[in-house]
Amino acid sequence: MKHHDKQTTGRLANRESLIIAILMTAAGVFATAQPAAAETMPKCSDHTLNVTLAPGETETLQLAGTLCSQGLAAGKTVQILLHGSTYARYYWDFPYQTEHYSYVRAATKRGYATFNLDRIGYGASDHPDGNRVDIDANAFVVHQVVEALCAGEVASQRFEKVIVVGHSMGSFTAVNYAGSFPGEADGIILTGFLHDLSDSFINSTFAPAVYPATLDEKFAGQFPSSDYLTTMPDTRGDLFYYLPNANPEVLALDEALKQTVTVGELGTGLAMVSDPISFQIKGPVQVVIGEFDYVFCGNLVNCSNKAAVQNYEKAFYSAEACVDTAVISDSGHDLNLHTNANAAYSQMLSWANRTVGSTAGAAPQPCGTP
Structure with a gap:
């Protein structure tokens, strides 16, 4: 020992x-490049919201998030960003070569505002009993965030249009939210997600790499019980990356910044791949997956075949969802953290421009347009 x-x-x-x-x-x-960088850096402010984990509950929890926009946020569509398990809001605004690895920067350059959350149980947000933080609780929190943004409770700015953007467990959350509150958001983007799981990968690679956070030196003394889990040291590359297209410095920083996941999320979130709630979703949906996303690809779907991914995913939604898919070549599960992250950003933001639009008013090709 x-x-x-x-x-x-x-x-x-x-x-x-x-x-x-x-x-x-x-x-x-x-x-050395401060003047040029200052021209494209968004203006950001941190905010907290009081939320509950279920309707009718009286106990409130603090939810932390960062609102960013280049120039005034007024009149812009806001994107709510939901990170995956064992991450926090830094996934969407990675603190390394931000011109390349920050989706926040890419989206705000394209005219959007972003509200980047530490989901409940992560980062600067409250950490209640991990058994209570399940996929239903996460979805209900997103509903409250959408209401707050539309009511002007964040930075005193009312937003007319909202896109919910998820990654991995954040995408599971987005599916649950959009199916539970159909039509509330103007669109959803699901990254690192398909309606399928690679059982062999989950059993042989993912499950052995996850253990109670109380056993990890980084979280010593923070989680006395076993209701919060994390990844074992030096396993994130095999879990979340297509290593031939990953920067070792990004991998090292990812390992240093890693967070936890609740047992409630893992126990309920993975079931979203077979939950019929996605048939209740209304409005435009985009699904973005890496060609080598070992968490989802290779079981029932060949992710190298975009047409196969499109046909497979469309079967899990109603026609009112008008699903679009994108496959990012040479990328793994963590689309934002590969060297070709901008390829994913381009697909996501081009789709958002077409189907929702970055400002108030009609989009060029809203859901239902031939």
Whole structure:
């Protein structure tokens, strides 16, 4: 056991040195290019909302999020960003080469506002009993966020149009939300998600890599019970990446920033792949998957075949959802953290422009248009 601890300590020390070097390099680049960067950096502000986990509950929890926009947010469509399990809002605004790895920056450059959340149980948001934070609770929280944005309760700005954007467990949440409150959002984008799971990958790779956060040095003393889980050290590359197209520095920073997931989410979220609630969704839906997303691809769907992905996914929605799919070549599960992240951003934002629009008013090709 002592030998293992020394190995872990040495590994963490090496990783910390690498992280420091990455951040120092990024700071140096910013210092030499500050005037140009300032022109495209969005203006952001942090906000908290009081939410409950279910209708009729009286206990309120604090939900943290960051609102960003280039220029005034007035009149813009807002995108609510929902990260996946063991991440937090940094997934959408990764703190490394942000011109490349930040979806927030890409979306705000295209004229959108973004409200980037730490979902309940993550980051700066409250961490209640992990058994209570399940997929239904997550969906109900999103409903409250949409209501708050439309009512002007965030930055005193009323938003007329809302797109809910999910990744992985955030996409499970988006499906549950959109099916539970059909037509409330103007569109949903589901990344790192299909209505299928690779059982072999879940059993052979994912399950052995997840353990109670209380056993992880990073979270020592934070989670006394086993209702919060995390990934074992140095497993995230195999879990979430197509390694031939991943930057080792991104992998190292991902490992250093990793978060947790509740047992409630894992126990209920994965079931969304077979839940008929998606048939209740109304309005435009985009599904974006990496060609080498081992979590979903290779079981019933060949993700190298875009037509096959499109035909497969359409079968899980009504015609009112007008589903569109995009396959990102040479990418794995974490689309935002691969070297071709901008290929995913381009697909997502082009689709959003066509079907919803970045500003108030009619979109060029709303759902139902031939």
